[in-house]
Amino acid sequence: MPGLEGFAANKIVVAPRYGGQLDYMNDENSILIDGKIIRADQRMQYWEPSPYAAAFEPDTDQCAAKLKDLITNYDDYLKKFAPRMQELLPEYSWSSVADRIVGLCQ
DSSP states (O other): HHHHHHHTTTTTOOOESGGGGGGGGEEESSEOOOOOEOOOOOOOSSOOOTTTTTEEOOHHHHHHHHHHHHTHHHHHHHHHHHHHHHGGGGSHHHHHHHHHHHHHHH
């Protein structure tokens, strides 16, 4: 979970607006890059390629613009995101997650 590791290190996280990390990443704690779902080329697949496989393709123009803005305004972003990053961390501590897993087994 690199996004959570970034939060724990008090770093701003930039990630695609796609996938499991959206369970804890949002516009209040990270910079998300839009994109679209595309048909995955055979070279993007392993095991047995499927013509129905899909992949997320980030908007590279938006990514470049957001990264430039982040570099220019890093301190402002950190001030904006830090409270949300820090309040989320206890929910994903090892002991918190372990307690939830044990709770599922009862």
